[in-house]
Amino acid sequence: MSQQKWIEAWETLTFDNRFTRHLPADPDESNQIRQVHGACYSRVVPKTVSAPRLIAHSREIAEQLGITPELLRSQQFADVMGGNAVHPSMDPFAMCYGGHQFGNWAGQLGDGRAINLGEVVDVDGRYQTLQLKGAGPTPYSRFADGLAVLRSSVREFLCSEAMHHLGVPTTRALSLVLTGDAVTRDMFYDGNPKQEPGAIVCRVAPSFVRLGSFQIFASRDDVDTLRRLADFTIRHDFPHLGEPSPEVYAEFFAEVCQRTAELMVHWMRVGFVHGVMNTDNLSILGLTIDYGPYGWLEDYDPGWTPNTTDAQGRRYRYGHQPQVAQWNLAQFAGSLLPLVDHDVDVLQKGLHLYVETFDDGWNSMMSAKLGLDKFRGEADQRLFSGLFDVLQLAETDMTLFYRRLADVPSDSDAESVCDLLRDAYYKPAEINDEVRTATADWFSRYQTRLAGAGVSDEKRRARMNRINPLYVLRNYLAQLAIDRSEQGDHSGIAELLEVLRHPYDEQPGREAYAEKRPEWARHRAGCSMLSCSS
Numbered sequence: 325m326s327q328q329k330w331i332e333a334w335e336t337l338t339f340d341n342r343f344t345r346h347l348p349a350d351p352d353e354s355n356q357i358r359q360v361h362g363a364c365y366s367r368v369v370p371k372t373v374s375a376p377r378l379i380a381h382s383r384e385i386a387e388q389l390g391i392t393p394e395l396l397r398s399q400q401f402a403d404v405m406g407g408n409a410v411h412p413s414m415d416p417f418a419m420c421y422g423g424h425q426f427g428n429w430a431g432q433l434g435d436g437r438a439i440n441l442g443e444v445v446d447v448d449g450r451y452q453t454l455q456l457k458g459a460g461p462t463p464y465s466r467f468a469d470g471l472a473v474l475r476s477s478v479r480e481f482l483c484s485e486a487m488h489h490l491g492v493p494t495t496r497a498l499s500l501v502l503t504g505d506a507v508t509r510d511m512f513y514d515g516n517p518k519q520e521p522g523a524i525v526c527r528v529a530p531s532f533v534r535l536g537s538f539q540i541f542a543s544r545d546d547v548d549t550l551r552r553l554a555d556f557t558i559r560h561d562f563p564h565l566g567e568p569s570p571e572v573y574a575e576f577f578a579e580v581c582q583r584t585a586e587l588m589v590h591w592m593r594v595g596f597v598h599g600v601m602n603t604d605n606l607s608i609l610g611l612t613i614d615y616g617p618y619g620w621l622e623d624y625d626p627g628w629t630p631n632t633t634d635a636q637g638r639r640y641r642y643g644h645q646p647q648v649a650q651w652n653l654a655q656f657a658g659s660l661l662p663l664v665d666h667d668v669d670v671l672q673k674g675l676h677l678y679v680e681t682f683d684d685g686w687n688s689m690m691s692a693k694l695g696l697d698k699f700r701g702e703a704d705q706r707l708f709s710g711l712f713d714v715l716q717l718a719e720t721d722m723t724l725f726y727r728r729l730a731d732v733p734s735d736s737d738a739e740s741v742c743d744l745l746r747d748a749y750y751k752p753a754e755i756n757d758e759v760r761t762a763t764a765d766w767f768s769r770y771q772t773r774l775a776g777a778g779v780s781d782e783k784r785r786a787r788m789n790r791i792n793p794l795y796v797l798r799n800y801l802a803q804l805a806i807d808r809s810e811q812g813d814h815s816g817i818a819e820l821l822e823v824l825r826h827p828y829d830e831q832p833g834r835e836a837y838a839e840k841r842p843e844w845a846r847h848r849a850g851c852s853m854l855s856c857s858s
Contacts, residue, residue, distance in 0.1 A: 331411065333395045334404075338445040339413035343453070346556050348549060350420070350463065358463050359432055362549055364537070365417040369410060370439050371460025371470070373522065375504025376406025379814040380478075380821070382485050385498045385528055388446050389454075404441070405526045406501040407459040414442035414454075418462035419532060422540030423604030424655055426639055432540060433604050434464025437472060440532065451530055451560070454498065458524040471507045475806045475850065477523035478817060480615040482805070484527065486797040486824040487612055492590040493583075494612040495529040500817070511855060521810060529611060531561055535580075535656040536604030542659030554663055557608060570670075573663040578674035581653050583610025585681035588646045593689050594793055595621035595722045597642045599631040600856065603652045617854035620796045622841045623750060624715040624722040630799070632855045646682055653678055692791045693726055694770070695784030697777045707773060710766045717759045719750040721840045723796055730788035734774045734781050738764040750840060793827040794838050799852065800845035801837060 343365065350366035352358070360366055378401065386396055395401050403409040410416060418435035425433075439462065441454040457480065458472025477500055484497035503522035510517040533553070541550035555568040558576050565572050565579070587610045591598065598605070599617040607613040619630030626643025634640050640648060657671040664670050687699040690708045715725065725748040732744045742760050746752045774784065797820075805816035823837045831837075845851035 333392065333398065333400065334411045334413065336390050336392055336395065337413075338390075339411075339442050340445055340451070341415040341442045342451065342560060343440070343443060343556075344415045344417055347552060349417075352463075355461060356463060357461075357465060357467075360420050360434070360463055361544065362546060363420055364549065364553055365419050365440075366463045367415070367417050368439060368462045369416050370407025370456055372408050373406050373503035373505050373524075375502075376402045376408055376524075377502045377504065378402040378405065378499055379502055379809070380481060380500040380817045382497055382499075382821075384485075385496050388448070389444055389452060389498070389528070390447050391498075401499075402501055405456065405499045406503055406524055407439075407456055410441070416441050418464055419537065420464065420540060421534055421536040421604055422543055423534070423536030423602050424539075424652070425602045425604075426634070426637070427651075429543070430602075431543070432464065433536060435462055436465040436468055437462070437470040438527075438532075441526075452528050453530070453532055455527045455529070455532055456524050457527055458503075458522065469507070471503075471505075471522055472524060473507050473509055474502065474521040474523040474809060475803075476616070477525045478806045478809060479618075479802050480525045480527070482802055482817065482821060482824065483615045483618060483797055484525075485821055486827070487596070489825050490590075490594050490793055490796070490827050492594060492596070492612060493587055493610055495527050495532070495607070498526040498528050500525055511849065529607070529609070529613070531557070531607075531609055532613070533557055533561075533608045534604050534613065535606045535608065535652055535659075536602075537608070538656060538659045539603060542662065547662045550659070551663060554660070561609060570664045570667070573660060574667075574670040574674065577657060577660055577671055578677050580608055580610065580656070581674040581678035582681050584649050584653060585646075585678045586610060586685055587612065588649050588682055589685035589689050591645055592642075592686070593693065593791065594796060595642070597621060597628065597630050597640070598645065599629060599634065599640055599854070601640045601645060601648045601652065603655050606649065606652050616856055619799050619852075619854070621722050622798060623719045624712075624725070626712075626716075630853050632853050635853065646686075650675065650678055650682075689791070692787060695730065695779060695788040696773065697779055704773070707766075707769060710769065714759075714763050714766045717762055718755055721748050721750065723793060724748040724838070724840060726788060726792035727794050730785045730792065732767075734771055734779075734784070736767075738768045738771070741767045748840075789828060791828075794830065795823050795827045795834075797824060798841060799850065799854070800841050800848075803845070803848070803850040806850065 347364040350360045350363040355368050420434045423433050438457045439459045444452050446452050461470035481497040481500040487494040501524045505522040506519040507522040508517050558568050565575050597619050605614040617631040621642050627641050629638050629641045691699040728745050728748050742755050742763050805820050808816040
């Protein structure tokens with residue numbers, strides 16, 4: 325494809341770079357590590373790589389963006405998604421933001437290894453930002469190289485799409501490109517770095533603005549830039565709220581709280597654990613963002629975290645995620661105080677809305693997970709809490725438990741229910757009398773609740789299987805795909821993605837993707853806990 329044809333091929337996409345057009349830029353265009361003041365972003369171009377090669381893509385996102393099959397198959401597409409070429413309609417930049425990391429203010433952070441290529445108007449008229457993760461250093465890279473390796477990039481690519489198909493709000497992934505270069509990483513932080521294949525993911529979202537995007541300006545008493553960012557965000561991402569004003573800023577905060585609460589309910593529903601819920605890793609749009617050391621709750625353990633850095637404090641453990649989100653929102657509220665005349669009460673309403681939205685969403689979600697007709701107050705809450713107690717008595721796979729429970733007839737002998745749920749236990753031979761008795765007692769109460777609601781087994785099973793996935797991106801499945809990819813066989817990525825496109829459906833011949841974590845994966849690197857190294 326000639327240079328002219330290449331440019332014309334990209335003309336099927338409509339670029340409209342609102343962020344860089346309306347918000348203040350860093351006047352220093354040198355790509356040097358520094359503190360950036362009074363600017364929402366710094367212009368920077370991706371680093372050139374040796375041999376960009378497309379190894380995976382999301383056909384749904386390509387179609388949504390209006391990318392033609394011809395362009396998708398071209399080397400020029402790989403060049404752009406690998407950072408080697410920038411179309412004239414793009415305006416690449418790295419975003420400035422700050423954040424609290426593990427509860428402590430970290431100051432300026434920013435896009436240290438992410439470069440936004442530009443904003444595209446998709447086929448539905450919605451704006452989508454294309455962002456390359458792992459495309460080289462930026463002024464916000466601190467002491468890092470701005471690059472990413474294949475293993476983390478495979479995980480990000482697959483999880484972005486898996487979450488979407490689960491119905492969880494998320495950023496998306498357009499492409500996964502091998503760079504042809506080696507990247508040095510110390511995976512275990514033990515002084516033994518090694519070289520790994522480099523890769524770049526193109527992430528896609530209406531906006532990559534985070535809570536920390538506002539915090540950085542508030543922390544510097546830069547109210548002018550804070551207000552400009554808030555006004556831009558409201559006008560372009562929350563236009564239904566009206567023109568910015570103190571009242572609208574409060575409504576904006578309340579909607580962010582509501583969206584975040586809804587996101588937390590989704591995470592808890594499917595057993596997703598983010599691993600790094602810093603304030604710079606929470607989206608202003610209520611999207612799941614920044615897939616690092618995430619994991620799926622396999623054995624039901626509310627105290628589990630997938631992040632080795634968090635292993636001691638377990639701040640970001642599964643059961644604590646809703647509380648962390650609320651804490652993060654409180655920090656965000658503090659950064660908005662200058663815009664609402666320091667009226668704490670108007671922002672407190674948003675935090676109350678978070679609690680109400682989460683509680684209501686949680687109760688409705690848990691009722692649906694058990695196939696109930698609706699939530700019926702304290703009695704159902706006791707039923708839920710009793711279930712969680714039972715799930716922790718033996719090593720129980722959360723995903724498979726709910727799917728197997730849907731198949732248990734409501735008139736089953738309560739004393740035999742553990743046998744009917746056998747596939748959900750990691751060590752079924754070790755189910756003792758205590759577990760059997762407690763499970764039978766809980767199931768008896770569940771039977772009574774079902775009978776009182778007049779819910780048929782057929783309807784209950786349908787309800788449960790609509791909300792309880794059978795296929796999730798277990799860490800060991802991702803690792804198997806990574807192992808193959810590192811050996812040059814990238815087909816495992818596409819195979820796994822195809823399964824994850826239909827997480828709630830029975831898929832004959834693909835039962836192996838729904839199995840419990842095998843024993844060999846219990847402690848293997850990449851299959852259980854992960855570090856932030858990528």
